Amino acid sequence: MEIQNIKSVYFIGIGGIGMSAIARYFLHKGVFVAGYDRTPSDLTRHLETEGAHIHYEESVEQVPAECKDKGGCLVVYTPAIPAEHRELVFFKENGFEVEKRAQVLGVLTRAHKGLCVAGTHGKTTTSTMAAHLLHESHLDCNAFLGGISKNYGTNYILSASSDYVVIEADEFDRSFHWLTPYASVITATDPDHLDIYGSKAAYLESFRKYSSLIRPGGYLVLHEGLEMQPDVQEGVTVYLYGRDNGDFHAEHIRIGDGEITFDFVSPMGNISGIQLGVPVSVNIENGIAAMALAQIAGATSDEIRRGMASFRGVDRRFDFQLKSEEAVFLTDYAHHPAEIRQSILSVRELYRGKRIMAIFQPHLYTRTRDFYKEFAESLSLADEVVLTDIYPAREEPIPGVTSRLIYDNLAPSVQKVLCQKEDVPGMVRRSEADVFILLGAGDIEAYAPQITEILKTR
Numbered sequence: 001m002e003i004q005n006i007k008s009v010y011f012i013g014i015g016g017i018g019m020s021a022i023a024r025y026f027l028h029k030g031v032f033v034a035g036y037d038r039t040p041s042d043l044t045r046h047l048e049t050e051g052a053h054i055h056y057e058e059s060v061e062q063v064p065a066e067c068k069d070k071g072g073c074l075v076v077y078t079p080a081i082p083a084e085h086r087e088l089v090f091f092k093e094n095g096f097e098v099e100k101r102a103q104v105l106g107v108l109t110r111a112h113k114g115l116c117v118a119g120t121h122g123k124t125t126t127s128t129m130a131a132h133l134l135h136e137s138h139l140d141c142n143a144f145l146g147g148i149s150k151n152y153g154t155n156y157i158l159s160a161s162s163d164y165v166v167i168e169a170d171e172f173d174r175s176f177h178w179l180t181p182y183a184s185v186i187t188a189t190d191p192d193h194l195d196i197y198g199s200k201a202a203y204l205e206s207f208r209k210y211s212s213l214i215r216p217g218g219y220l221v222l223h224e225g226l227e228m229q230p231d232v233q234e235g236v237t238v239y240l241y242g243r244d245n246g247d248f249h250a251e252h253i254r255i256g257d258g259e260i261t262f263d264f265v266s267p268m269g270n271i272s273g274i275q276l277g278v279p280v281s282v283n284i285e286n287g288i289a290a291m292a293l294a295q296i297a298g299a300t301s302d303e304i305r306r307g308m309a310s311f312r313g314v315d316r317r318f319d320f321q322l323k324s325e326e327a328v329f330l331t332d333y334a335h336h337p338a339e340i341r342q343s344i345l346s347v348r349e350l351y352r353g354k355r356i357m358a359i360f361q362p363h364l365y366t367r368t369r370d371f372y373k374e375f376a377e378s379l380s381l382a383d384e385v386v387l388t389d390i391y392p393a394r395e396e397p398i399p400g401v402t403s404r405l406i407y408d409n410l411a412p413s414v415q416k417v418l419c420q421k422e423d424v425p426g427m428v429r430r431s432e433a434d435v436f437i438l439l440g441a442g443d444i445e446a447y448a449p450q451i452t453e454i455l456k457t458r
Helices: 017-028 042-049 086-093 101-111 123-135 172-178 200-211 282-297 301-310 337-350 365-379 421-430 444-456
Strands: 008-012 032-036 053-055 073-077 097-100 113-118 142-149 154-157 164-169 183-186 219-223 237-241 249-256 259-265 271-275 319-323 328-332 356-360 384-387 415-418 435-439
Touching: 008 017, 008 086, 017 032, 017 042, 017 101, 017 142, 017 154, 042 053, 073 086, 073 101, 086 097, 097 101, 097 172, 101 113, 101 142, 101 164, 101 172, 113 123, 113 282, 123 142, 123 164, 123 183, 123 282, 123 301, 172 200, 183 200, 183 282, 219 282, 237 282, 249 282, 259 282, 271 282, 271 301, 282 301, 282 337, 319 444, 328 337, 328 444, 337 356, 337 365, 337 435, 356 365, 356 421, 421 444, 435 444
Parallel strands: 008 032, 008 073, 032 053, 073 097, 113 164, 113 183, 142 164, 183 219, 219 237, 328 435, 356 384, 356 435, 384 415
Antiparallel strands: 142 154, 249 259, 259 271, 319 328
16 A cells, blocks of 8 residues: 555554654644554553544444545554454454554655664664754654654654655564665664574574665664674665774763763764763764764754754653752663663763662563573662562563562672562662662653652752
């Protein structure tokens, strides 16, 4: 189904961060949009105010009549939806065009010049940063992001004129294999989603396959030192990037007084005096990758410099909730050992000599089973660790797999606690730490406002 022939779109799982962005795209195109989600949320409420018709019961009867014409209705679902979902079964059995979210994004990368960011971690911040740089430049862009941009209060940017679309390329369920990028960054290939891939080798092969999808004449910007071997088509230019080395890298990094500045070294022209709008050290690498994409697209040095300084970050990605003389508190979506390591090291670099408490809610039983030793190693970089029960998301419990696996492998020097998530605020109240970081991709974020108030009254 070509985009211009679509009269209505029905989303199964419309409240997902990525699904809602596509829903907004079609709403802005004047297409009738409806969908199902299990629970109401801020995202679904915003979509409803923008014109989407949403219900919260698994019910074919509640699907609007506008979405029951298989000739003009596109049905989009997420991999998280079970195959036996009644609405999904109805649409498939009745011959509707039923596609995964990633397939729809693939159509957009073929209709526009896709600037895509893939990788185990860093892709949400990097893609959001790249979208901001382009949107603030003379180029503009459409963007489909995996997090809420603090600059725009949304995970979606619309342009009526730009030929660029920025997309977060998700490796879960091999979704990024539907894309046809014009240019792509690959940030990291640390194994993850082994419940899907089965092995490290299969995970790396998936990224190799993704690199082969970049269109001829395009660009691949690859983080230095990755284990994957790219396999690009003829005419694709391959660059390396890194903090200190690579075709794109930083020089003269200055960190202090809550600010980070550096000079950007690039084969397309160096840019001096880059100031990070969100000054955590991991954003040096994220920024280098985002600036590389912006330069490839044609943004000017002045546009890039201004855009980097005005970038305000992404919700739940190094998201500072409180900065005061008494305490610092931030939340971070980090849910992979490499992300947690980078997160704690970035905070330690910013607040040298300060005592750090890391509060972590493990995400998925399979991920905890596969990486509990690596989680313990990364969390041991903090002075205090508070562990809660595992957030199951889409999974059923696995016998013997609990947060205690991580707890028992923490370094002896760490002051550690294993508790229920509702006990976390009390742990914060009793702690003498200076910096608190709330880590995880589950529902632990709900306690952030309460923790903020506790720390304000220190």
